[in-house]
Amino acid sequence: MESGLVYALAAAGIWGVWLFALKRFFDGVHAAVLTLFVNCAAILWYLPVAAATGADGFPAFPPMDATGVGVFAATVVLGGAAFIVSVYALAVGDVSYVAPIAKIVPVFVVPIEVFALHEALEPTAVAGIAVATTAVYLANYEGGSLLAPLQRAVHARPAQLALASAMLYAGSDIGRRLVLGDYTFPTRLWVPTFLAGIALAVAPLALRRWPTGGVRPHLPKFVLAGAGVAVGEHVTALAFASASASVVSTLVNAQAIVAVLLGCVLLGEPGLRRRFAAACLAVAGVGLIAV
Template structure:
């Protein structure tokens, strides 16, 4: 197996489990507070990797120019926006309903690569777009008429948030590809920079709306931070090796993990329909990657 593909598959399992943990354990926190606290723990977990593998001062102060700062800033802002929007989406709707919609990120990654990096669209990729679009239909399916799911998607707040989050994740994925391949930012430095940047973006909102008492949940935040540190590490390794149009669809098969856990362990309704939607989404994005 190609090492990059192995990293992408591992990332899919890590992030799928993370989605389940978010829904199961952190329902009482605002998205900004949740992200700031988890990222703080993730940085702490990851810091030894950065210090042992990277000459931090040389890379930050000697090799970062306008391009590196610009790509980092764009990726940080879109990552923060995507994650917060997704948290709002899963807060308003079932994990197994929101996740298949949110994880059609490659539908947006590919056009961006075509326009900005010269990616060529093949007939299989066109078919993938059609299949992934069908996944959105199935995710919204509710017996009662052919056009009812379309109306539901148009007026469903969770669906709208999930789609907007997917668009932001697409820009973020493209930023990762450019940063790690074209600009060759070391992966051991990229992970804490991304996590810390997202933390800074959301910190003002978190400070304005502080939680009453986080101490009882600190072990859960530490666990969440560890999952994020591992997830960002393997995701970064995948983007170092693979193009975004390959890494993104593989990593977004996390939808399968989240849907299965949400349906089995959380008892969310319409499980079989959501599972079919997730499978279609995976098939679609896989065709896009071929």
């Protein structure tokens, strides 16, 4: 469990920087095109390292029944959809606004674990869901009526997309925990397989949304981003392989705090205090969920 917590915290830092980079360096690139090229670059970075660090070479696929294959496929599809939706959210909203909302993933993870995996729901988890929901309220508050934030959360496009990505990531997190834990899928094999599955899933959409000027101007950024994604996915996989989904999801989603600070300080986005407080509330809420 201790190693899982360390990996989860490291992943939070990596993905927080990644959220900032998406907003800062990839504005205007379609989400499917971005996903396709960054994932391919991440695989090319990851495969040589994974093969070189394994004592017995590259691991083989573990035996999986039809249910396991279905869980794996659903995890890939949900993960790819979640990433694309989150990129859309960042394209139409500030990273410091989107991050606190998009990273309340454990609010959706817990009900899935309770109803689908028959986990017990503790009173602290209920309190955590309430606190995390308050974070969404605070992120949307800009003065005026107390009901205005709720209306904005329902009608504002960035908030809608951020909440949708959180729900999709929740399903993917549960699947990732099952694949890496219950089905003992090797981490060094999981990362390139997961990334390749997402790339294949988004390839048709990427071809339809191909930029008119081609992708050559963006290739150096894709290569650098791929290195970050490869490291982030590996560290995240190590975390999910050694701790429960709710705990890992809580800590990994502390990336919201990193993203808010970078967005407000380096991009000049407004509302630093309010959005930072919202991010902290989101992390505190999901922390209560994991207690």
